[in-house]
Amino acid sequence: MANYTAADVKKLRELTGAGMMDCKKALDEGDGNVDKAVEILRVKGQKGVAKRESRTAENGAVAALIADDKASGVLVELKCETDFVAKGDKFQAAVATIAEHIAATSPADAAALLASEIESGKTVQAFVDEKNAELGEKIVLDRFAQFSGGFVATYLHRTNPDLPPQVGVLVQLDKENAEVAKDVAQHIAAFAPTYVSRDEVPAETVENERRVAEATAKEEGKPEAALPKIVEGRLNGFFKENCLLDQPFAKDNKKSVQKVLDEAGVSLSRFARIRVGA
Structure with a gap:
């Protein structure tokens, strides 16, 4: 059996507009090679394949x-x-x-x-x-x-x-x-x-934001003693930008979304x- 992934099937479908099963069969026949699979679908006359190859659906x-x-x-x-x-x-x-x-x-x-x-x-x-x-x-x-x-x-x-x-x-x-x-x-x-909340942010993402914040602060020449506070402040800024409950509410930016939900x-x-x- 040819070696290919679900991502290969998806790519072939996006390139050609052909059905999932037709794409799988073409990849099987083409030994998992997406370019060969495109040619196979063309040869077999799949409707619209040649015309749709370079198109994007945006x-x-x-x-x-x-x-x-x-x-x-x-x-x-x-x-x-x-x-x-x-x-x-x-x-x-x-x-x-x-x-x-x-x-x-x-x-x-x-x-x-x-x-x-x-x-x-x-x-x-x-x-x-x-x-x-x-x-x-x-x-x-x-x-x-x-x-x-x-x-x-x-x-x-x-x-x-x-x-x-x-x-x-x-x-x-x-x-x-x-x-x-x-x-x-x-x-x-x-x-x-x-x-939704800070708890959903992956630990590796948080650690990366900490590293970036610390490196940026050092690059800016901030004093070593102030770094922990600066890093935490910038990390909180990241949470406010990316976590729904931390964001200032659209209709009243003096309240967080969490505050609006709590009040309700x-x-x-x-x-x-x-x-x-x-």
């Missing part, structure tokens, strides 16, 4: 679906090549259909989603491949988020009023508070935190933020 839309009881929700990104296709009814209908499918089936990850059956005898990958052919552009589905439990809410942001939402946020609170959930989701959309008597367990193409 436009598209995010869609969300929240259950009636607000206890679960889905956020999904579908990418295409142009904003013209992104704002079309067929493309937006496809995003909505995929969101509904995720809500109904709860796939474990993107690979499981693409392999799941969305219609009788048709996988999600086949559904996406059909949209490739129907819309004449590379269509890519590789990111989604799904939360359940507590109170789930979403916020979708249009960076251009003529286009579908380009930024989507999903948040999960421990109890219902629609106003706070919306405010915090809008904050996340604007400020793009990486983590709720806690936030997780969030997901997707910006199309980012």
Whole structure:
């Protein structure tokens, strides 16, 4: 059996727009070589392969679906090549259909989603491949988020009023508070935190920030005795920039997001933020 990775399959799919199984077969036949696999797909006449090779899918839309009881929700990104296709009814209908499918089936990850059956005898990958052919552009589905439990809410942001939402946020609170959930989701959309709290930041990341802060302070000629305080101050700055609960709240920068949640008597367990193409 040829030696190749899931990353190779993904790369081949992005290069050609061919289906996952077709890419795996081509890599098997090409001994794991991606370039050979591209040629094999060409020779076999896979629809759109030659035309899509050099294309990139950096436009598209995010869609969300929240259950009636607000206890679960889905956020999904579908990418295409142009904003013209992104704002079309067929493309937006496809995003909505995929969101509904995720809500109904709860796939474990993107690979499981693409392999799941969305219609009788048709996988999600086949559904996406059909949209490739129907819309004449590379269509890519590789990111989604799904939360359940507590109170789930979403916020979708249009960076251009003529286009579908380009930024989507999903948040999960421990109890219902629609106003706070919306405010915090809008904050996340604007400020793009990486983590919920300091506890989520990997230890190696913290140590690296400490090293950088100390080296920078020394380069600036700061006195040795002042270094510990300076390093801690800059590390706190890193947390305020990257950790949601430490960030100054968008609507009142005198309060942290943690303070806003505390005052509302709720806690936030997780969030997901997707910006199309980012």
